[in-house]
Amino acid sequence: MKAAPFAYARPSTVDEAVAELARSGGGGKVISGGQSLVPVLAMRLARPEVLVDINGIASLREIRRGDGFAEIGATVRQRAVERDAVSREVPLLGLALPWVGHRELRSRGTVCGSLAHADPAAELPAVACCLDARLTLTGPAGSRSVAARDFFAGAMMTELGPDEVLTAVRFPLAGKGDGYGFGEIARRHGDFALAGVAVHVREGRVALTGFGISDRPVTRTAGLDEITPDLLAEMVDTDGDVHASRDYRRRLFRVLAEREIAAATRKASA
Numbered sequence: 001m002k003a004a005p006f007a008y009a010r011p012s013t014v015d016e017a018v019a020e021l022a023r024s025g026g027g028g029k030v031i032s033g034g035q036s037l038v039p040v041l042a043m044r045l046a047r048p049e050v051l052v053d054i055n056g057i058a059s060l061r062e063i064r065r066g067d068g069f070a071e072i073g074a075t076v077r078q079r080a081v082e083r084d085a086v087s088r089e090v091p092l093l094g095l096a097l098p099w100v101g102h103r104e105l106r107s108r109g110t111v112c113g114s115l116a117h118a119d120p121a122a123e124l125p126a127v128a129c130c131l132d133a134r135l136t137l138t139g140p141a142g143s144r145s146v147a148a149r150d151f152f153a154g155a156m157m158t159e160l161g162p163d164e165v166l167t168a169v170r171f172p173l174a175g176k177g178d179g180y181g182f183g184e185i186a187r188r189h190g191d192f193a194l195a196g197v198a199v200h201v202r203e204g205r206v207a208l209t210g211f212g213i214s215d216r217p218v219t220r221t222a223g224l225d226e227i228t229p230d231l232l233a234e235m236v237d238t239d240g241d242v243h244a245s246r247d248y249r250r251r252l253f254r255v256l257a258e259r260e261i262a263a264a265t266r267k268a269s270a
């Protein structure tokens, strides 16, 4: 099948991109890497009137460092992050990125595109929630900063308005004594996860985010000794599907969470 007809705009500034989206009255869609959107268009699961291609906007192509954070612009490719020092400065990114699809997809797909797409089984939304990353959303009224933990509103649903662009995501840099863990189970490497976990341990406390276990990433923060099998089971909020039942996902998630918390704790105390 082919995509339904659409108009194409390639703005050179964020203001122009926002104006294009606003002009379309809700009928526009941003395209960045196209790795999720193009298949959606080809299957006619979406029929946007105009595609707003943000790849011509120079200011969105940068990885910037600030005081204690790294900020990844909207068109920075996943593979570029993987190969940049930022994947060591934000170790969870370095641990998670090799799990995102395949290298060829990552050479086009963007970090921000994955966040905006909000697949419940995707790795990068979980990393953003685990690290309490902040997203910059820019629309006609200006920019606003939204915590990743508030951004995901359901499967493929986010806080992004129809005339807003996700312009950047800001991750905290690792501190001394931080430990991280990341793991997932998928049928084949590169498939979306049946269940997965991102872990950050600091000073005896853990931030734990599960993915593939609900309609959005699920985060809990607790003392290391407060992580119980009941808490892990309660995080898995799905009826199951053709790929895995709820009980099976609970079992996978518990094994992954316990293993990765142990790994992160070892790294934190090394």
Ligand SMILES: Cc1cc2nc3c(=O)[nH]c(=O)nc-3n(C[C@H](O)[C@H](O)[C@H](O)COP(=O)(O)OP(=O)(O)OC[C@H]3O[C@@H](n4cnc5c(N)ncnc54)[C@H](O)[C@@H]3O)c2cc1C
Binding pocket: 029, 030, 031, 032, 033, 034, 035, 036, 037, 038, 039, 054, 074, 099, 100, 101, 102, 105, 108, 109, 110, 111, 112, 113, 114, 116, 117, 119, 121, 122, 123, 124, 160, 164, 165, 166, 167, 190, 191, 192, 193
């Ligand atoms: C075979 C295959 C396997 C894959 N496996 C995985 C996997 O294992 N894990 C995983 O996480 N992903 C996987 N993906 C998806 C891939 O990671 C995509 O790159 C990613 O989800 C979307 O990034 P993108 O830049 O390509 O976004 P696009 O495809 O360009 O856009 C995706 C959606 O986000 C919106 N959007 C994009 N950027 C912005 C922005 N800056 N502001 C506002 N809205 C925006 C678009 O309008 C669209 O709705 C897979 C894809 C394929 C085709």
